[in-house]
Amino acid sequence: MAAQAQSSTRGRFITFEGIDGAGKSTHIQYVADLIRARGIELVSSREPGGTPLGEKLRELVLHEPMHLETEALLVFASRREHIAQVIEPALARGAWVISDRFTDASFAYQGGGRGLDLIKIDTLANWVHPELWPDLTILFDVPLEVARARLDATRQLDKFEQEKADFFSAARNEYLRRAAQDPKRFRVIDSTQTIEAIRVELAGIVGALQ
Numbered sequence: 001m002a003a004q005a006q007s008s009t010r011g012r013f014i015t016f017e018g019i020d021g022a023g024k025s026t027h028i029q030y031v032a033d034l035i036r037a038r039g040i041e042l043v044s045s046r047e048p049g050g051t052p053l054g055e056k057l058r059e060l061v062l063h064e065p066m067h068l069e070t071e072a073l074l075v076f077a078s079r080r081e082h083i084a085q086v087i088e089p090a091l092a093r094g095a096w097v098i099s100d101r102f103t104d105a106s107f108a109y110q111g112g113g114r115g116l117d118l119i120k121i122d123t124l125a126n127w128v129h130p131e132l133w134p135d136l137t138i139l140f141d142v143p144l145e146v147a148r149a150r151l152d153a154t155r156q157l158d159k160f161e162q163e164k165a166d167f168f169s170a171a172r173n174e175y176l177r178r179a180a181q182d183p184k185r186f187r188v189i190d191s192t193q194t195i196e197a198i199r200v201e202l203a204g205i206v207g208a209l210q
């Protein structure tokens with residue numbers, strides 16, 4: 001009975017994914033506002049990061065050269081802390097969580113981009129969050145050239161953003177492969193559209209999530 005009461009009030013877990021420059025962060029505040037307007041508590045966070053320790057790990061992962069398996073272990077270490085400190089407590093009290101990236105990014109970047117065996121990433125995911133997967137993953141999909149032009153126009157590039165086209169092509173393909181495998185969880189947005197057109201699509205997607 002107690003377990004039933006808890007599951008009926010559990011929050012929803014939404015993740016935003018896409019290659020760097022796809023435009024996902026641009027829309028997080030908009031989606032957060034849509035959810036809050038429904039009277040729902042909303043926690044907005046990111047990976048790697050989302051906790052004080054996770055943000056320290058983020059600095060290392062984004063700026064220090066390292067072995068690809070070290071990189072994979074660090075993003076999952078950050079994730080473990082994020083789940084324990086932020087995601088699980090929020091979902092358990094009925095809040096909804098938006099995370100700017102989660103484990104699909106590890107498949108796309110460490111798996112697709114760097115070529116780490118996907119079985120190793122699967123093993124880490126099953127260890128770190130055997131029961132937890134997003135209720136909804138919004139994948140912002142964009143050709144590499146468009147993403148690159150958006151990044152070049154705006155900022156100093158971190159370690160990942162300096163990677164070559166092949167890296168992002170493989171990361172994008174891995175994202176699309178995962179989306180095709182799990183169409184119930186993923187919604188793929190054509191992120192070459194205008195910001196306004198994407199918002200219309202997002203409102204429909206998020207409005208349908210109960």
Ligand SMILES: Nc1ncnc2c1ncn2[C@@H]1O[C@H](COP(=O)(O)OP(=O)(O)OP(=O)(O)O)[C@@H](O)[C@H]1O
Nearest residue numbers: 019020021022023024025026150154191193194195
């Ligand atoms: N649909 C769009 N049309 C034109 N420009 C856009 C669009 N979406 C985002 N941008 C611009 O592209 C740049 C990158 O967007 P944003 O930071 O949201 O990307 P991101 O996917 O979150 O990248 P990263 O993962 O590297 O943080 C920003 O300057 C943003 O204003």
Ligand SMILES: Cc1cn([C@H]2C[C@H](O)[C@@H](COP(=O)(O)O)O2)c(=O)[nH]c1=O
Nearest residue numbers: 020047048075101102105106109110160
């Ligand atoms: C969660 C996660 C992230 N990454 C990479 C992907 C991005 O290049 C950066 C995060 O930067 P953003 O501007 O906040 O998107 O980290 C990764 O390689 N593996 C992961 O699991």
